[in-house]
Amino acid sequence: MPDTATPAYRDAYSRINGVVVVGEGLADSHFRLLAKAIPEDQEELIRLGAMEGRHARDFTGCGRNLGVKPDVVLAKRLFAPLHQLFLECDRSGDLPGCLVIQGLVVECFAVAAYRHYLPVADSYAQPITATVLNDEAEHLNYAEGWLKARFAEVEPAVTAICRRALPVSLAILQELTADMRAIGMDPLDLVASFSELLQQSLETIGYAPKQARRLIMGAAASVTLN
Ligand SMILES: [Fe+2]
Ligand SMILES: [Fe+2]
Secondary structure (H helix, E strand, C coil): CCCCCCCHHHHHHHHHHHHHHHHHHHHHHHHHHHHCCCCCHHHHHHHHHHHHHHHHHHHHHHHHHHHHCCCHHHHHHHHHHHHHHHHHHHHHHHHHHHHHHHHHHHHHHHHHHHHHHHHHCCCCHHHHHHHHHHHHHHHHHHHHHHHHHHHHHHHHHHHHHHHHHHHHHHHHHCCCCHHHHHHCHHHHHHHHHHHHHHHHHHHHCCCHHHHHHHHHHHCCCCCCCC
16 A cells, blocks of 8 residues: 655645546536536436536545645646537537547546556545445446437447547546556556446447447557556
């Protein structure tokens, strides 16, 4: 277990925690936008958004418990391209794009990240992370269900947004590899889990395994992790 009292741990944790808190806050606002865009699921989407808001507060508490302030400025800068891409999809009425960005890509990232954080989390953060992990799986299921029900018509849009959103998402991770290692996580394990989860999701909504793999590998090729 990493020593959470060392300056190196606390320094890295401020950036990781910042990304988590900002990511959860953005997820909250994305679900609220989705609630407006999909009136028939409004109630459900507002409920999912509220869960994200709770995650943001709970993880803020994890930082506070360690006496660490989240680096929100860095996190906002890192998330800006992905958030902008979501807003662009929302503005242009590209619902599949919105659902892929928040519902598949961000949620698969969240599940992968929290899964690998769980075994190295401090005793305060551990039960919180375990609860959040279950919630994110529910969010993933919502987006999968929506996209699966319309796969024939949304497939081109899903493919197009994956090509744009995946490099942008992996770039966030790229900036955090040293910090992840400092808190006991292996960034390569995280990327492997993320790819597996996304592969499963893309197959669930209707892609052939080979097509899904190509889509993911195409994006991963643009990114190197140190
Ligand atoms: Fe969340
Ligand atoms: Fe989520």
